[in-house]
Amino acid sequence: MSKSNHTSLFQPALLKEAFKQSFVKLNPRLMFRNPIMFTVWIGTLVMFFVSLWTLFGATGQGSFGYNFTVFLILFVTVLFANFAEAIAEARGKAQADSLRKTREETPAKLIVDNGKSKSGNGEKGYQISVINSSLLKKGDLFLCEAGDIIPSDGEIIEGLATIDESAITGESAPVIREAGGDKSSVTGGTKVLSDRIKVIVTTQPGESFLDKMIALVEGASRQKTPNEIALTILLAGFTLVFIIVCVTLKPFADYSNAPITIAAFISLFICLIPTTIGGLLSAIGIAGMDRALRANVITKSGKAVETAGDIDVLLLDKTGTITIGNRKATNFYPVRGVEEKHFIKLVLLSSMADETPEGKSIIELATHIDNGKLTIDNEKVNYASNGRSIFDYPLSAITFKKFTAETRSSGIDYENTKIRKGASDAIRNLVEKAGNIFPEEIAEKVKAISSNGGTPLVVSENETVMGVIELQDIIKPGIQARFERLRKMGIKTVMVTGDNPLTAKFIAEKAGVDDFIAEAKPEDKMNYIRKEQSDGRLVAMMGDGTNDAPALAQADVGVAMNSGTQAAKEAGNMVDLDNDPTKLIEVVEIGKQLLMTRGTLTTFSIANDVAKYFAIIPALFITAIPALQGLNIMNLHSPETAILSAIIFNAIIIPLLIPLALNGVAYKPIGASALLRRNLLIYGLGGVIIPFIGIKLIDMLVTIFI
């Protein structure tokens, strides 16, 4: 399921399914959805009747063999276009199916009688009936115990459990989910490893995000995005121009006494209309969603992916995105006159009950510096450095002082010693109240640490300052490069953090983000998004908590983490199964790739017309107007081979471009103008030159067979 598990482009099973679908899609009602290929389909039908007509003795239309060949090539053209769409669908479906499989046919322990019957089967008096997961309805309650597969998406309303989400995320480390708060959401198909939870079903059967995504991929509910509509208008316009060109050519040719066969007319028309992009357009759209899914992002609409490509501002949470998880202790600064060994002892004592990641990192650093070992069992706490015992206290003699909002410090009381650790102003308060002074040396250190983006924690012993612990954010390796890439794409990055402005500024500068929101409250995010949007910018953000939901809804692209609350997931327009905050960057690139693939293939398709003109126009008139031989610059063998080569080229270019359509055109953040230059050169100029070569080669081949 992870990204490394890459599905190869053409798997035999997929090919078979796509092959079948290419014929199913010949249904005119389905064909009608794609106006360009629909006109090709009509042309194919006409050619079918024309070849029958020649079989029964029509004259002046060329041989039956020639007409039938034209019919076959056009038919194959339609099939190729259908195949492109079908293979994209099949790939997306295969991806989604493997996700869906995990959650089908799971037994669910439905709670039928919530706590009413005290003597029921369940321990707490729940009456439970085991049903099939597909029968679960929205609002149903079910129970999951260690070893159970969670039968449906839902929200924990009671209990806490460790859950293995590897089936969805590919991440093997189990995660903790608990009732209340922002980590209450569970996903169907994941496995409970320990404990027991009561879960309420949050989606109707068939309406989970995954189901929605599958529907989008399968095409049943696939809607054209605004951009796709605008492009279709452009392509329909080109098609109309060429209808006019071909229809008016008839009186022109009659006037010039140059009769044109129906086969030649239809071939000219089909070569000129943008069949290449027309055939690949829907495949490109599906592939975009598929690429998102491959990155473990479920999109709720194709539009969201497209919008992602347009994003101007990216709101990123500091923790987990820019910095690794939590702050870590990096340095101890004992006050002058205090031995380091002693300070370490105080640090250890003050932090041994501190369960926060910061607390743990302090112990880690202390034991690392001192080469020591701290052991706590039910009775006593023991610390040994270099094998020598430093202290060994019975737990009963220690009073743990937990962190409270009032004291804003924590620590222990042991015998007559009071050890405290806390924010500098909290400790200053404590110390000065006792009539001691807060050393200037420490005040300076505190300031220095803060302005370096660190967090200082001051340690006191019996209301006397003993030293400072420096906690630092660890910026993720490689994040600067990613932000640099975003900047080149023209995207402004904004770091959201609860830190004070000084710290925030330091980290923002170090990580290379463009702006930051310090001491952020949920409404600050919202306001920031609104402000940017009112300036006309598109904003993307990622969030997980219920209080993120309004901002997720307000953002143009809101990516909710799968671990987040149902509210957050409903509010956003994408769900990231990996809970990876850097995923937004990938999503943006997927969106850009999607638009680019459309644009470049359109250009390529239209640029091809130049060569096709030079193949077909001389072929049309050469018999009646020999002077026009001068236009046959490719020196094609005969009018028939010229027309056949042009339509063969037109047909085979579609399957040849399927890999490009599905994988997308490579996006390089080199600035818009440079990118345009590059793509214009490759797909524009290439689009003019390649068909000249291709048609000439095919003509040489065709000549052998005639």
Next chain:
Amino acid sequence: MNTEVLGIIAMFGVTFLLAIPLGKYIAKVYGGERTILDPLFNPIERGFYKLSGINPKSEMTWQEHLYALLTINLLWFLVSMLILTNMGWLPLNPDGNPSQSADLAFNTTISFLVNCNLQHYSGETGISYLGQLWLMFLQFVTAGIGMAAAAIVFKAFREKTTTQLGNFYDFFLKSCTRILLPTSLIIAVILVFEGMPMTFEGKDTMINLQGDTVQVSRGPVAAFVPIKHVGTNGGGFFGANGAHPLENPTYLTNMVEMFGQFIIPMAMIFAFGYFIRRRKFSWMIFGVMTIGFWLLALPNIIMEMNGNPVIEKIGIDNALGAMEGKEVRIGAAASGFWSIVTTVISTGSINSMHDSSMPLSIMNELIAMMVNAFYGGVGVGILNIFIFIILAVFISGLMVGRTPEFMGKKIEAREMKIAMIIALAHPFLILVGTAIAAAFPSVGSSAISNPGYHGFSQMLYEYTSSAANNGSGLEGLGDNTIFWNISTGIVLLLGRFLPIIGPVAIAGLLAQKKFIPEGAGTLKVDNATFGVMIFAVIAIVAALSFFPALALGPIAEYFSLF
């Protein structure tokens, strides 16, 4: 270097150098800033506004603009029909020329109303001086209409988000009084000094070199000719248009008249840049147009100067170039150059017979009108290239992976629909018109003078010229018949108003949209890369749709020369 070639370089250079300050001046005029002509015209204008109950300060939406534009045109249409069908008995008719028939008056009215001036009559015999003066009036106001329409588009991109796009009558009147009138006046003075007639007296009698007594038509020619060029109208006072010795007496008048038609279309490009404060964008458009122009003009100059291989084969000296249908006082080079100037710019005045141009020269003249955006007519040239820009922005936006935006406004389905209809209309009118004429020989192709490829070119040219509102023709075509009068009349109308309505509507719609500030990811529309993109779109849209038609006409004719 050949003096003929030097003359061309001088002409282009002078126009270019004067276009920049004139563009700055035009931007000032539309920006409502004070200009030196204000003290003279302001009181007069105030009087007229008061009389007609118009408040020139009240701003209009794009719909109101179009309403005002179309209604005023309808009024002129009615007045014009009245004058042309009655001028026989009205005053100022010393030569006693007759009134026009209804279908000819329809064609004449439409063709002057749409700034095209396809003339199916001859000025010497087909119209009175009153009729000429009325047509002169139309040449002023229709040019003003085109410029006002462009000004609406300018305004739409100057403001960040707005529905208020200035006052139509203000734009229109200022175009006439502050720009067209003074420019024409200066040119008229030069022309009078070069011997152009300016009188209300009737025909003069003279004895020619052969000793025959001939009647020579004259009239207020020097008043008529400047606006014919400055307004890129092209309607000749005499039947032979700019080739007539009294309408274009000397090489100098030839230069001045070329300058006259070139200056405002070129200045409008710079005016756009000054007005929206993006001068680099102007230079990009100017670059695209200029390259397109010279790609057509250079081959024509060379081909016309090289002469006709068929004539050479007969053994006739061709050293002066292909002189059939050309005036000796003007020469092959200046004629070849003019043939492209007048077709790219939608003037349609001629100083040589295009019917006698070399086949590929005719092709270039056709392409110039098929594109219709390499400079283009006054005001409307900008509107025409605007459509191509929208298409280019859309495709290139996709190519760089961003929803397309132009000047901070997103291009979406609605704008694309309009742009595509307008882009479609041009080939539609030309190809369908020609197809009908070709399909019904009794009314259509019977009018052609040379059957075969050249005859096809004549028909194609007539409709291309109509759709592009150009007005020139391959005059071998006998086009004063009901079929040609009416069918070209319809093409003229659609070819004029669709390309005005479309761009104004797009600009109006875009102006309402939220303004998106330019970021690092925004595609720059003022550099060479984007210029190449516009050029490619023009080549694809305009040239590809006409390739088969061109192959059957001028290209086939060219290959059969050898």
